[in-house]
Amino acid sequence: MKSMYRIRLRLLLPAAIVLSQLISPALAAVAQTQTFPAKFSRDESLLLEQVVCGQKYGMALAEIDARAFEANASAANYADVKCRPHARLEGQPLYYVAQCVRSAKQWSCAQAELETLVQLRQRQLVMRPGSLDPKLAYQAVQKISGYGYFQAKSLDAALQSTCNLGQGETPDLIEISCQHWAITVSFWCPATEPKTPCPRVIFMGERR
Incomplete structure (x- = not known):
């Protein structure tokens, strides 16, 4: 199962995501725009888990909040990605988060940040x-x-x-x-x- 999982990721990564560590201009508009819960496929979830949490930090995904700018949209416009905690600070979890934006069929993710x-x-x-x-x-x-x-x-x-x-x-x-x-x-x-x-x-x- 693990080998199949790795093969699947290798096939998905080059085709579906832009690994730019630059913040997309679309991120600036997110906080000022009304958004709605959006559908998010398992393939997309695996993809962003690997990009934000796995590749650099070796961590698994904790949760993804996928949002769209229109109600009942067929695809998410952006997603807030949260990794599982890797340490504790003053008794509180310390973990990485990042926001990813979708353009057509490609995703670009901002640099992951520490959060607690x-x-x-x-x-x-x-x-x-x-x-x-x-x-x-x-x-x-x-x-x-x-x-x-x-x-x-x-x-x-x-x-x-x-x-x-x-x-x-x-x-x-x-x-x-x-x-x-x-x-x-x-x-x-x-x-x-x-x-x-x-x-x-x-x-x-x-x-x-």
């Missing part, structure tokens, strides 16, 4: 640490969630799934992007202000 769940006081937050050390990103998000407010804006309300993190302009800065909010956190904390929580939130803005 951050345990906040009363809920869990989906977080992607990006280029940051996952543990540092986890601890920073968890800590600032308990600060309450920054310049009369609720940090807890701004931290809504999914949050993407990245390095700021200087090594001490972390940029956090969560749906409609952008937050900048600094790990540089003045010694003259020992009562100020560290890391510090130094910017918070809403995107409209």
Whole structure:
């Protein structure tokens, strides 16, 4: 059975998918477009499992959420692919995710990203640490969630799934992007202000 599975994948991969690691322009429109559950064949599932999870990371598929831009469409326009966890971070699963877009009969997938769940006081937050050390990103998000407010804006309300993190302009800065909010956190904390929580939130803005 395993040999037949491998043969099947070798036949499918060259014919049906574009292994570009470039993000398709269509991905930018996905978040702003109403979508509907779509049919997804077993062959397509095997294909994206191998491309996103198997080839580079040696992991199996956890789930695929296939969506279409029209109700009752005959084929999916894009699919969110989630791999099985390969490690744990602060007791939460650490796994890879990627979004793949279909054009005609070909699929192109964005670069897979690490994703995990951050345990906040009363809920869990989906977080992607990006280029940051996952543990540092986890601890920073968890800590600032308990600060309450920054310049009369609720940090807890701004931290809504999914949050993407990245390095700021200087090594001490972390940029956090969560749906409609952008937050900048600094790990540089003045010694003259020992009562100020560290890391510090130094910017918070809403995107409209």
